[in-house]
Amino acid sequence: MAIRGGYRGRLLEVDLTERAVRAVPLPPEDVVRRWVGCAGLGLHLLSREVTPSMQPTDPECPLFILTGPLTGTLVPSSSNWTIVSLNGLVHYHVGISHGHGYWGARLKHAGWDGITVRGASSAPVYLWIDDDRVELRDAGQYWGLDTFETARRIQEDHRDPANISVACIGPAGENLVAGASVRSDGSFGASKGAPGIVWGAKKLKAIAVRGTGEVPVAEPDQMVELSEEWRQTLEASPKPPSKSGADGLLIMQGYAMNGRVMGKNLTDPEVAAEWGRHLAEDVPQWKLKPVGSWRCDIQCHSEGTITTGPMTGCPFRGYVGTVMEAMGPNLGITEPGVSVALARLLDASGLDCSEVPAVIAMLMEAYSKGLLTLEDTDGLDLQWGNYEAVIELLDRIVRREGIGATIAQGLRATAQQFGVGDMAVHIKGMGYTEHDPRVRGIPLVFQYILSGAGPARQVALTNSLPDLGLEGPTDLNDPAGKGEFVARSHALKMWQDTTGVCLLAAPASIKGMLGLEARAVRAAVGWEDFQAEEATLVGERIANLLRLLSLFRGHKPEFERDFSPRLVEPVPSGPARGRVGIGPHFASIREQYYRALGWDLRTGAPGLEALQRVGLADYPIGRQQTHRAPTKGTFSHGGRGDS
Numbered sequence: 001m002a003i004r005g006g007y008r009g010r011l012l013e014v015d016l017t018e019r020a021v022r023a024v025p026l027p028p029e030d031v032v033r034r035w036v037g038c039a040g041l042g043l044h045l046l047s048r049e050v051t052p053s054m055q056p057t058d059p060e061c062p063l064f065i066l067t068g069p070l071t072g073t074l075v076p077s078s079s080n081w082t083i084v085s086l087n088g089l090v091h092y093h094v095g096i097s098h099g100h101g102y103w104g105a106r107l108k109h110a111g112w113d114g115i116t117v118r119g120a121s122s123a124p125v126y127l128w129i130d131d132d133r134v135e136l137r138d139a140g141q142y143w144g145l146d147t148f149e150t151a152r153r154i155q156e157d158h159r160d161p162a163n164i165s166v167a168c169i170g171p172a173g174e175n176l177v178a179g180a181s182v183r184s185d186g187s188f189g190a191s192k193g194a195p196g197i198v199w200g201a202k203k204l205k206a207i208a209v210r211g212t213g214e215v216p217v218a219e220p221d222q223m224v225e226l227s228e229e230w231r232q233t234l235e236a237s238p239k240p241p242s243k244s245g246a247d248g249l250l251i252m253q254g255y256a257m258n259g260r261v262m263g264k265n266l267t268d269p270e271v272a273a274e275w276g277r278h279l280a281e282d283v284p285q286w287k288l289k290p291v292g293s294w295r296c297d298i299q300c301h302s303e304g305t306i307t308t309g310p311m312t313g314c315p316f317r318g319y320v321g322t323v324m325e326a327m328g329p330n331l332g333i334t335e336p337g338v339s340v341a342l343a344r345l346l347d348a349s350g351l352d353c354s355e356v357p358a359v360i361a362m363l364m365e366a367y368s369k370g371l372l373t374l375e376d377t378d379g380l381d382l383q384w385g386n387y388e389a390v391i392e393l394l395d396r397i398v399r400r401e402g403i404g405a406t407i408a409q410g411l412r413a414t415a416q417q418f419g420v421g422d423m424a425v426h427i428k429g430m431g432y433t434e435h436d437p438r439v440r441g442i443p444l445v446f447q448y449i450l451s452g453a454g455p456a457r458q459v460a461l462t463n464s465l466p467d468l469g470l471e472g473p474t475d476l477n478d479p480a481g482k483g484e485f486v487a488r489s490h491a492l493k494m495w496q497d498t499t500g501v502c503l504l505a506a507p508a509s510i511k512g513m514l515g516l517e518a519r520a521v522r523a524a525v526g527w528e529d530f531q532a533e534e535a536t537l538v539g540e541r542i543a544n545l546l547r548l549l550s551l552f553r554g555h556k557p558e559f560e561r562d563f564s565p566r567l568v569e570p571v572p573s574g575p576a577r578g579r580v581g582i583g584p585h586f587a588s589i590r591e592q593y594y595r596a597l598g599w600d601l602r603t604g605a606p607g608l609e610a611l612q613r614v615g616l617a618d619y620p621i622g623r624q625q626t627h628r629a630p631t632k633g634t635f636s637h638g639g640r641g642d643s
């Protein structure tokens, strides 16, 4: 059955060493159907080239930027594009980061399903894609600019700001700073796994794209009909995704009041609650409007100007939610305008909200306890809440100057240098800052720990999975059944990471969403027999490949214990006081998880039967990692297992 739509049928291959570009066909249909797109196809392509010793900064380290079959179509929020490469911070994991905005849709509209980048340039370059016309151009004039300014200048230089999307790195990526991200369309970040380091090592400053075509679809009438049904389904859901602007920011106030916001490096929920109270007072006074991505009504980003506090007059644009938490109450800052301004500074530098904020929070805690002095901090007074010191420190970090050069190496290296490792809130040495994981319950933090992409969100954003027969409500802190739940949620998320639709527009809590996604792929591509069962199998296949890749790169079972105890301890104070934490249950939940996936209980390696079920028994890197697991896998569509 031929592909009749959804894909553009070709990838753009870029060799930066040779300064050459060429079009190559998309892999054969049977390969595409097994991996679909975005993270799935990217991981498959990566697995063919990766070696155990390859480093993310090596010229031969490949970089894959993929869309999915639904990216750029009529489907709501079909904006996803994904960067897959080696993880810039954890050697034994891959890096997967998702971007939104208009960049991915424009790449598809220009006629490309994705880009592969190999080699490294001797001088800064950017890639200019104008439909079929593709060129590598000198980027010397943009090197050193922040992410907002880089995009603005490139758009202006091409005299078409309204129709050009720019994905780029900032000074942090150029200087290979730990946690460096890629940002597109001004406000959207692709951050997890520090892809900015890979771009920076290749001296790839930006990829600018203008696309004037459309994504062909196999069944246009069906596509129109189901896209409208999808939109109405979201609208009718009990918790419809809300528009951002003031409403979006105020969601964080609710989180702060119930203890979900990180305060002072997870030591003080009260400071987060105070920040939340100020947020409720200040945000309604700010001039805000929502910002969205391609065909997105949710519009989870905001644009506006701060009109309260010391940052009055400061403009901002972006998904400030988690970022302002990381750069606000997590650093003891209770002034909302300051936290938003610092979030913008982080985005402009091209840094994600996990690594560098976690280092700063750790140093502030150590400083407040008298374990570090002004001499240690190059004269910076790192007491909690001192935002002026944070601004100065950020500048030194992206320039790798003084203490900034130490922090630029990452959380683990900085903790070791200063001897303050017990204050590092980390998973596998990487920073963790995405709401208090103890309050959000077992699924999220557990998958952050087990993820084959380093500490990154790898579960569906819900605590019930009606399409898999796992319906809430559930006690988030009760370990019973949580391992299997997380395994199934992980596989579902892996499927969702292939299609090209934003996760926020495909809530797994809505019954029938999985079927809608499968129908959309059918209508777009023309695979008439593509059903929800195949979708979940794709997700499970990717979950197994992620683990195979980690093992291939040297993952050991004991590495799963490499995380900050603080993340899994009971909540000591604040509104969520008494939440039990995952700590005592970790081993039993991990065993459930392995059983559910059919992985070896001792080594965590996928068992032969699990690999056979997902069609990876003969997969090249799978053959080297396979162990016969003691249990059969229990995945089966509809929620019934066979263990």
Ligand code: SF4
Binding pocket: 077, 078, 079, 100, 101, 291, 292, 293, 294, 296, 297, 298, 299, 300, 301, 502, 503, 504, 505
């Ligand atoms: S929900 Fe947010 S990230 Fe997702 S497509 Fe919409 S604006 Fe983009």
